Amino acid sequence: MAFALPVWFAVQDELGQEEADRGALSPFHHLDDEALFQMFHLSRTCIAFVTDSVRLRMKKLPLDTRSLSVDSVVMVALNYYAHGASSAAVLQRAGLSPADSGSIINTVSGVIAGMSDQFVSFPLTRHARASVAFRVEKLCGIPKVLGVLAPAHFKIRASPYDKDTFRSFVNTLGYTSVVSQIICDSDGNILSVEKCSAGSTFEQDLWDSSFRGREMENELHGSYWVIGGKGYHLSKHVLTPVSEPGNDSEARFNEAHAKIYDVMRTTLGSMKRRFRCLMQLGFAQEGSLNNKSNIIKACCVLHNIAIKFSVPPPPIAGKIERLLPGKQHSAPVEVDPEAVKARQKLIKENFSAVCSGQDTSGSSSSSSSSADENL
Structure with a gap:
């Protein structure tokens, strides 16, 4: 399995004008590297890569009448993967309620699991x-x-x-x-x-x-x-x-x-x-394991990405x-x-x-x- 920098550059090239559309900084940009790792068990560069990869597939996630940034929903999902639950602090920073987290995690997991054709080879x-x-x-x-x-x-x-x-x-x-x-x-x-x-x-x-x-x-x-x-x-x-x-x-x-x-x-x-x-x-x-399967596949994708970024x-x-x-x-x-x-x-x-x-x-x-x- 190989992607590393070539895929990183490809992601950045494809984003192109989307950087301007993103506008606001990530709700977690002010956290230092140690705090980020404790919260997500990934490095800053790795998180940025994952977020940009997801952004190519899902610019915004509609929830009720609002539109949430990809940065926010990815952070909620990554925090869940790391700890088995989305912390109140992460949800608050993302501007979400605990009731929102389940559907967000399932949606993001489906997107990252769909990246397995590129990152699990x-x-x-x-x-x-x-x-x-x-x-x-x-x-x-x-x-x-x-x-x-x-x-x-x-x-x-x-x-x-x-x-x-x-x-x-x-x-x-x-x-x-x-x-x-x-x-x-x-x-x-x-x-x-x-x-x-x-x-x-x-x-x-x-x-x-x-x-x-x-x-x-x-x-x-x-x-x-x-x-x-x-x-x-x-x-x-x-x-x-x-x-x-x-x-x-x-x-x-x-x-x-x-x-x-x-x-x-x-x-x-x-x-x-x-x-x-x-x-x-x-x-x-039994018979309805799609969400569990997507979470497992998403973690496999993230595991391989973490290895390539030496995290x-x-x-x-x-x-x-x-x-x-x-x-x-x-x-x-x-x-x-x-x-x-x-x-x-x-x-x-x-x-x-x-x-x-x-x-x-x-x-x-x-x-x-x-x-x-x-x-």
Whole structure:
């Protein structure tokens, strides 16, 4: 994923005469950088970039008989993402009442989620795939990997009086959540975010029904893998750990797999520290999760933008939340023998006693390029 300064300049160019239309300064222009970060968990430059990007898509938001500035409504939404609620001070500065905040947050979240096609990008070109795979192999030694695949669970509230709906939201750790399918790269950039389903949904079901999963399994991205946990089935494109390692090579592979898979845990932990709304998304009903989905996607967009602007997340408070253990179907799963052979070939070529001492940091360019030769 790359945009940084070129996109920034493009945004400024497109704004052009709109700067004159904006007129008044942001209601938060007088705050110092530390106060801004405490309020929004983003830097001043990052906030300006996000606001200008939203302005291109929504000049003004009508509310009752008034028209509100884009600056004001974006600030209300960013404050909600950062803390899980819009503070009275922010609402007062924006000239809004608490009753206004819900509809504003939903509207702004929809706009920022719609920016995911620009700021959340799966590697689609030969060069992009080779670049992502190179960095993964440099980190863990596993070649031909396009990212880390995991179900991301976000707590919600559900009414226990509707027992069927309530049970559908209960995940493997026993709390109610919604789950989205996320893929990240070795640097923690979100490459793909799809689906928003009740927390009891199986990971494999998410993958099978997802746009990205169908693309990968239909060979649209070549002979690459994504790293998946135990809740996924081993396939030609989802690389899972060996359930019972039978030798040192398989043990070394599992260690490498755990190392790259842990990047997802760190990434989600960073997102939840920066955007505390993800710690509790409020009440949800099955079949009407669009607003929750937009908030999750908006936070993914903002997470990637924050990385590009080198804005650190707030410091860690307590333990980083672990990824949920995989939810597996009770019926036995028939493993694709071709996928098993492919994984064994990968292990033999990269994690045998001979290979384990070799420097693989520069080998991924050739292996990644060869994966694209038949595209």
